[in-house]
Amino acid sequence: MAVSPSPYNLTPLTQEQIKVLAQKLTPEEREVILFQGTERPFCGGLLNNKTDGVYVCRLCTLPLFASTSKFESGTGWPSFYQPYHADHIKELTDDSHGMVRTEIRCARCGGHLGHVFEDGPRPTGLRYCLNSASLEFRTAPPDPQSA
Numbered sequence: 001m002a003v004s005p006s007p008y009n010l011t012p013l014t015q016e017q018i019k020v021l022a023q024k025l026t027p028e029e030r031e032v033i034l035f036q037g038t039e040r041p042f043c044g045g046l047l048n049n050k051t052d053g054v055y056v057c058r059l060c061t062l063p064l065f066a067s068t069s070k071f072e073s074g075t076g077w078p079s080f081y082q083p084y085h086a087d088h089i090k091e092l093t094d095d096s097h098g099m100v101r102t103e104i105r106c107a108r109c110g111g112h113l114g115h116v117f118e119d120g121p122r123p124t125g126l127r128y129c130l131n132s133a134s135l136e137f138r139t140a141p142p143d144p145q146s147a
Contacts, residue, residue, distance in 0.1 A: 004087040008062055008144050013109045021059050021109070032133040033059055033111040036094075036103070041076025044132025053139040054084065055130070056147075060109040062088055063141045065128065073120075073127055078135070080128040081120045089128075091116065104128060 002010040013021070022030060031037035046055070055065040055078070063084040073079035083089045087107060094103035094115065104113045113134045120127030141147075 004085050006063070006085040006088070006144070008085075008088070008108075008147055010062075010087060010108050013060060018059070018109055025058070026133075029058060029133045032131045036096075036112040037131075037133075038114075039077075039131045039133050044077060046078045046130075046132040046135055046137055047076065049078070049137055051137070051139065053137055054141045055080075055135045055137055056142060057106040057109060057111055057113075058134055058136045059111040060106060061136070061142050061147045062106055062108045063147070064088055064106065064113065064135065065130070071121055073129065075127075075129055077114065078130045078132060079120070080130065081122075081124045081126055083128065084141075089113070104130075106134075 004010050032039060052067050054063050056063050065080040066084055069080045069082045071079055090105045090107045092103045094101045101115045104116050111134060114130040117127045118125060
């Protein structure tokens with residue numbers, strides 16, 4: 001079992017586990033999370049959320065971002081300057097749409113989250129640009145033993 005220092009289980013999920021978890025998703029969530037879709041800007045339900053808490057993966061509930069790192073980017077998508085823990089995010093090169101970007105996915109289930117750009121605020125200078133459809137907000141992180 002792979003465990004992050006946070007200490008959440010990061011063992012990759014099997015395709016069968018992902019299939020079972022995906023049954024709870026809406027068609028839009030499936031498109032974004034499983035097929036690297038993008039929701040329209042300024043439409044996501046978490047864009048204007050200002051409540052203290054944690055944003056977890058909608059598919060597998062791994063904590064991904066804390067509200068303390070959320071900022072208003074003006075892009076129309078929830079934006080964060082650092083992840084909950086670096087090990088919880090996986091980066092891939094995305095050369096679709098005639099440009100090269102860094103795609104971010106959940107390290108445990110591989111669900112598409114959005115992209116990271118190098119135009120964010122201090123202290124990291126990063127802007128993790130997320131789809132609300134990929135996230136679920138919780139006022140407290142899930143228990144590492146159950147997540």
